[in-house]
Amino acid sequence: MRWKLSFLVLFYLGSHCLQNCVGHTELPKLLLISFDGFRWDYLDKAKSFGRHTPNFDLLISNGVLATVKNTFITKTFPNHYTIATGLYEENHGVIANNMYDPVFKEVFTNQPEQSYEVKWWNNGTDAWLGEPIWFANERAGLSSPLKRRSGVYFWPGSEAPIGGHHITHVKTYKSSVPLAERMDQVVNWFQDEEAPINFGVLYYEEPDSAGHRIGPKNESIYDVIVDIDDHLGNMIKKLQSVGLFDNINIIVTSDHGMVEIVGIKYLSDYVNTSWFEYYGSSPVLNLLPKPGRLHDVYETLKKAAGSNLHVYLKEDIPAEYHYSYNRRIQPIVVSAPEGYDICINKSSCYTEKGNHGYNNSLTSMHPIFIGHGPAFKHGYKSASFDNVDIYPLMCALLNIEAPHNDGNMDHVKHLLVKLDNSSVTLLTYVIAIAFVATIAGVMMVAALRVQHYQRHRHHLLKTPPHMNSIFVHEQTDIEGQSHLLTSEDEEGH
Ligand SMILES: [Zn+2]
Ligand SMILES: [Zn+2]
DSSP: OHHHHHHHHHHHHHHHHHHHTGGGSSOOEEEEEEETTOBTTHHHHHHHTTOOOHHHHHHHHTSEEEEEEOOSSOOHHHHHHHHHHOOOHHHHSOOSSSEEETTTTEEEOOOGGGGTOGGGTTTTOTTOOOOOHHHHHHHHTTTSSSOOOEEEESOTTTTSOGGGOOOSEEOOOOTTSOHHHHHHHHHHHHHOSSSOOSEEEEEEOTTHHHHHHHOTTSTTHHHHHHHHHHHHHHHHHHHHHTTOGGGEEEEEEOSOOOEEOOEEEEGGGTSOGGGEEEEEETTEEEEEEOTTOHHHHHHHHHHHHGGGSEEEEGGGSOGGGOOSSOTTSOSEEEEOOTTEEEESBTTBOOOOSEEOOSOTTSGGGOBEEEEESTTBOSSEEOOOEEGGGHHHHHHHHHTOOOOSOSOOGGGTGGGBSOSSOTTOOHHHHHHHHHHHHHHHHHHHHHHHHHHHHHHHHHHHSOOOHHHHHHHHHHHHHHHHHHHHHHHHHHHTO
16 A cells, blocks of 8 residues: 555656656747837827737737836836836936936937946946846846846837846847847847846837937828837747747837927026036936025026926925935926926027827826737737836836836736746656556556565564564555545545
8 A cells, every 4th residue: 555655746746846856848038129219109199090000919819908007207218228127217217317326427429338337227336226128037047947038129218237147138229229129139138048048028119210310290191000019910920930929928118198288388488597517308407506596596486487387396396296205316306287398598498390208197108018939818908007017017028026016916917817827838748647647557567576575584483473463564654644545536635
């Protein structure tokens, strides 16, 4: 009867291994794509203008569609870094595309060399609690036999080696690289023979550039959307041709929306502009009053501008903006109402047809979210969630423990059909069951042979009469235990 016990133990270990050993023979794969300035309603509007987007439609009909509420200020670098870290802007420290750090006494102006300077990407301190998702993925692989690798084809912050660590594949930003080349490379990274990735990231400047240039109400914006859709189709075909499309989770999202510009507010109309320095870009500026001028700038500007501008002292910025607690946020923040640009004066003013950066409660500022792949529900339209929630979602899709972040997995778990076993394929189950069955068979044959040998030996031995009772007692005990286990097993405990 001992072999029955062994078999049960082995079966338990085998089942346990199904979840904890075999499931990790194939790392979960995730591809994150951002099309800059892709407003949540661009696809619907494209249809109303007779433009077709069959490849976006394919992902949506077999996946998840949602609108995302992004973070204030609704600018490119801040929101991309929020997606990458799951932190509000005041917590990750990229509070504008152009910002002043009073400790460094330096201005971040989005220069190529600043992409490598860690100090701009770790909130200016090594004690920073955040971690970009591409590092979180690779770090989770350090304690596992399977190496996790990330590949990022452009994303704000991706070139900085936070904690001294460079990710496996990363590209130096160059806006002229065609979208097709970016897509091809990321798919190739997943297939790389020497250093295959399990997490790919891709950024593209459109439709943001067109949105600024011609405005989101111009019908031609939808030609740009159709062009992106064509590229998306080619990427899907490539993923299919290498057998990846069905087992990779894909997130297509963006940093913000876009709104038509209807007017300009000139600060020089309301306040003496020599009283302050300013950082950032329209429609949100951070003002640093010159010594002794804080009260003058704030009171004068607030009174004179009235409803023409939102003027906040740093400490009075509404809590829901999560835009106060950072040294790079200056003492006064000025934001224009939806559709208006801010200029210092008429002689130094550059505006375009469309812009973004406004209050993140405005739907015109909200970007799109599409999720597709084995972990996502099919044909599911979700209510809006915050872009900080994308981070814990990606950690769940990558099957890693989420580092500290401001998101909430409870807000996005309804998008998924399952959470933690997306990496366990049918093939791995079959292999595991075959493995367990083979070992069990070998054990069974061995146990039968041992049993047969013991019986044979028992008959051969001259057992002394006083030992007979002990031998019988031992046999009974073992049979009793075995019977109990069998009974429990039958009852399903
Ligand atoms: Zn952008
Ligand atoms: Zn833009």
